[in-house]
Amino acid sequence: MAEKRDYYEVLGLDKNASENDIKRAYRKMAKKYHPDNNPGDKKAEEMMKEVNEAYEVLSNPEKKSAYDQFGHSAFEQGGGAGGFGGFGGFGGMEFDMGDIFGSMFGGGFGSRSSRRNGPQRGNDVSVNIQISFEEAIFGTKKEIQINVTDKCDTCGGSGAKPGTGTETCRKCGGTGQERVVQNSIFGQMASIRTCSTCHGTGKVIKEPCQNCHGTGKERKTKKFEVNIPKGIDNGQTIRLSNKGEAGTNGGGYGDLMVTVYVRPDSYFxxxxxxxxxxxxxxxxxxxxxxxxxxxxxxxxxxxxxxxxxxxxxxxxxxxxxxxxxxxxxxxxxxxxxxxxxxPTDVTARQKELLKSFYGENVTNEKKGGFWEKMKKDFKGE
Ligand SMILES: [Zn+2]
Ligand SMILES: [Zn+2]
Incomplete structure (x- = not known):
């Protein structure tokens, strides 16, 4: 298998590229290599795949930071990033058991390939908020704002330009499955797997939505009100189900994880x-x-x-x-x-009183009237 190209290189960017640079580069590349602009061009189709893959990683802050740190190995099973292994492997044509089981039993085995083509739940999103000591005791409501990948509003997540429909997938002829032949040490082996173009639906969109370029997704700023319960402690996390990022291929939303930090109080x-x-x-x-x-x-x-x-x-x-x-x-x-x-600052008279108190205390601890005298002399202190 050919060496995978660097995702920044694929999009023609350098490593310091901003979120906007990445978006802009993706739009440019997606236009250039889109199948509609390159009918029947296999090379363009491969390039488009590469571009989509690079964008999927670099446009997602969590995946991007894993990639920046570990490179492609972040997305291989058993890779360095731990916890990212699950969603990776969308690139090459590796032959693995998941392909066979995935197509035989309709997926759900959690293998790399069946995940790639089947419904994929959106990413969880983590945010931190700070509250006061009193808010932690009595509970509070906080509004939080997050930037997430959500369904595209223009096409409702379908990826199709509004008013245009779908057509039969040319790659699989509408069956939703494709036959993959691999050379292995046992000779040629064929397997059937979910079509990588239509993700098993048998249909592809005719014209991509102009807002999301057919991805069905767009970045959005969303606001949520978070109920913070009475008694929450510093560092505890509240999970808001289905308030994270939108899923892929009909997968559900991820969750929003709000970690609460309590400001220390000067008294309590x-x-x-x-x-x-x-x-x-x-x-x-x-x-x-x-x-x-x-x-x-x-x-x-x-x-x-x-x-x-x-x-x-x-x-x-x-x-x-x-x-x-x-x-x-x-x-x-x-x-x-x-x-x-x-007290560190006492007057001459107070010193006199304390000395006489000391004298009385040493010579006659139980002498009557002592407390009455103290009260009178120190009144107003
Ligand atoms: Zn759209
Ligand atoms: Zn297909």
Whole structure:
């Protein structure tokens, strides 16, 4: 088999070609080699095949990046790109078991050749979105915009110029099957497979749609509203069925995969279903106790600081944590760590008071009236 030509070379492009360059080059080549402009020209038919194949890869961002990285091997089974093996092999005339089984049992074996000719599901499309911490807790709706290959609006995906019909495929005479003879070490072997021109339908379009050049597809910008459920976590993916790219030969749409990234909050930190935060208190509050107002994700709430609270004491508010994705009524807790702040800037009088407190504390820890004195002197701090 002849060495496959580089896809960029086929379209007369260099590797830095933009999406528009690729589109433009494809249109030019498709016009040049289209069977209607070259009746009975086998060479032109081969060129057209090559051009279509190159465009199918280079116009698809996922396939293009695999090709850029791994070359043709990206699309061979067991090739370097892993996961791209399935759709490849549209080029040469390899003889493989799939050809035989594909035509005997009507396809569905998932072989390279039966996939090439049979219905092929459209590609999944992946997008990332960013939401705030609060949106992740309470859920939200986001509009997303994607550029995808969809059915051509002009021809409704048929590839035929509106108002023109189909005609019997010349290659297979309308049977939808073709006979392929291969030379092998066992001598000549013939096999029947799905016609590569009409993809088994027995019909071909008379005049290609001018908008999509007979591919039945065009690039479109689509908008979707995505419902983001309560409790979604950073890095989780939402699958929107059939919102990806259009399939080929009657195959269904791929899916749209939306991966959600949650912006970190300056105050709250999520750990599983609980929300953690640090709350600063003064050493006076720690000693005397107090009632303070803190932030929860649901709003403000009062908590009581017990007299004699130690630094880094943990306090829990139940039921104001992260909702369970499957059962949003079930929520985690808020876990508060009380951070005692030690003042670094004290007045001469405060120093006096602290010294006398230290003296009293050392000499007579249980002396009556101590707490009353502290409260009075530190009021307003
Ligand atoms: Zn069209
Ligand atoms: Zn045919």
């Amino acid at each position: 930190v999520r750990k599983g279903m609980d929300i953690y935060c640090d709350v600063p208190i003064t050493f006076i509050q720690a000693i005397l106790g107090d009632e303070i107002t803190i932030r929860t994700i649901d709003g403000e709430q009062k908590i009581t600081i017990k007299p004699g609270t130690q630094p880094d004491t943990v306090s829990t508010i139940k039921g104001v944590g992260v909702p369970n994705l499957r059962n949003p009524n079930q929520r985690g807790n808020q876990v508060i760590t009380l951070k005692v702040k030690i």
